[in-house]
Amino acid sequence: MALREDLEQYIRDSQEELKQLIRDLCAIPAPSHHEENRAAFCRDWFVRNGGENAVIDEALNVICPYHVTEEGDVVVIMAHTDTVFPDTEPMPFREQDGVMYCPGVTDDTANLAVLMICARYIMQRNLPTATGVLFVANSCEEGLGNLKGCRAIVERYGRRMREFVTLDGTDLVSIVTRAVGSHRYRVRALTDGGHSFRDFGKRSAIQVLAALVDQLYRVEVPVEGDSHTTYNVGLISGGTSVNTIAQSGELLYEYRSDDRRCLEQMSAIFAETVARCTPPDGKLQVELIGERPCAGDVDQRAWMDLMERGAAAVRTVTGREPVFTAGSTDSNIPLSAGIPAICLGVCVGGKCHTREEWLDTASLADGCRLLMEFFRSYCTK
Ligand SMILES: [Zn+2]
Known part of the structure; x- marks a missing residue:
């Protein structure tokens, strides 16, 4: 139990530093594809805190290897550095009654900071592990980042990756186990257009787009077992003026599914x-x-085992039953490659992807406990 006491002491002693780390990270803008500064900060932090071999790869991932050998198996624990917001200036940050308010503070800054503080404990105590571990602060999780950072990690280490955990939740009990895949498109309509009076009768790009939207919303989504499939036209724009037959217009469309057969069918329906x-x-x-992508052929037994270890950590720390959910996270990539993966949350927050995003700092200590409790499943004593 000495280890438990030592850990408990460490978690208590590091809470102020953890909060400061979140403030420091929030002050560094990191829109997808522009994570350079936040990545440099994380790399330097790892190097100063026991991860001398931490590096930034070409995809702007910060990779901090622990007990990783040339050819040995690895497990990956990651949290993403990018924010969904395009801002390149520091975003407004305020704190009140133990709650931090800042876009990106929970998604995914606090999850990342908890990962860093726990990684330091693991590295400084040199906890023995059965496999190598990669602590990764990855790039491009959000939106049109299109999971670029995670794709690079799976490409490089996939062959020897035993399992994968991403920290990207907003509470301590949800575990994302089902990967929601999606395809996103920009559709442009182009016509000759003309003058609304002189050229009346010519084809309008707006008319073409509107007809397409109408047809897209008549689609009946495919069903496979208990699959869930959705679609959405999220943005539409175009035209020139009130007295012009529109020459161009465009829309953004996506469909999603947690079943890859349904995703394929939606792809065919869309093309048709x-x-x-x-x-x-x-x-x-x-x-x-x-x-x-959706999940591919994952070894069910190994995947269930990973889910169960995540669930056990949730029960031990929160005393509550975990809630298994479907989501679109970095774990889509390893799952599509057949590698068991889950997504855990190690903080409590909300209003993610809005300017009112918040984080309950009182949840951070339990977040550390949860991650460390889970990490014990990799330790050999
Ligand atoms: Zn996120």
């Missing part, structure tokens, strides 16, 4: 709908702008 809605005197140009 676009073809049917393309008029002889106009064009519909389709551009794929995002693609997140």
Whole structure:
């Protein structure tokens, strides 16, 4: 029990530093594809705190290897550095009654900071592990980052990756076990257009787009078992003026599913709908702008075992039953490659992806306990 007491002491003693780390990280803007400064901060922090071999890779991931050998198995524990917000100036940060308010503070800054503080404990105490561990502060999780950072990690280490955990939740009991895949498109309608009075009767790009939207919303989603499949036209724009027959317009469309067969069927339905809605005197140009895969062929026994260890940590620390959910996270990538993966939360917050995002700092100590309790499953004593 000496280890438990030592850990408990460490968690208590490091809470102020953990909060400061979150403030420091929040002050470094990190929109997807522009995580350079936050990555440099994390790399330097790891180097100063026991991870001398921490490096930044070409995808802007910070990789801190622990007990990793040339060819040996690894497990990955990651949290992402990017924020969903495009801001390149530091975002407003305030604190009141133990709650921090800042865009990105929970998603994923606090999860990342908990990972860093726990990694330091593991590295400084040199806890013995059965496999190598990669602590990763990864890039490009959000939106059109399209999971680029995680893709690079799986590409490089996938062959010897035993399992994968991403910390990207907003509470301490939810465990994302089902990967929601998605395809995202920009569709541009192009026509000759013209003057609204003189050229009346010519094809309008807005008319073409509107007809397409109408057809897209008539689609009945495919069903496989207890699958869940959705679609959405999220943005539409175009035209020139009130007295112009529109020459161009565009929309953003996505569909999602937690079943890869349904995702494939949606892909076919979409292609067929676009073809049917393309008029002889106009064009519909389709551009794929995002693609997140569903789970592939994952060894069910190994995957269940990982879920169960995550669930056990949740029960031990919170005394509550874990809630298994479906989501779109970095774990989509290892799952699509057949590697067991889950997503855990190690802090409590809310209003993510809004300017009112908040974090309950009182949850951080339990977040550390949860991650360390889970990490014990990799330790050999
Ligand atoms: Zn996130």
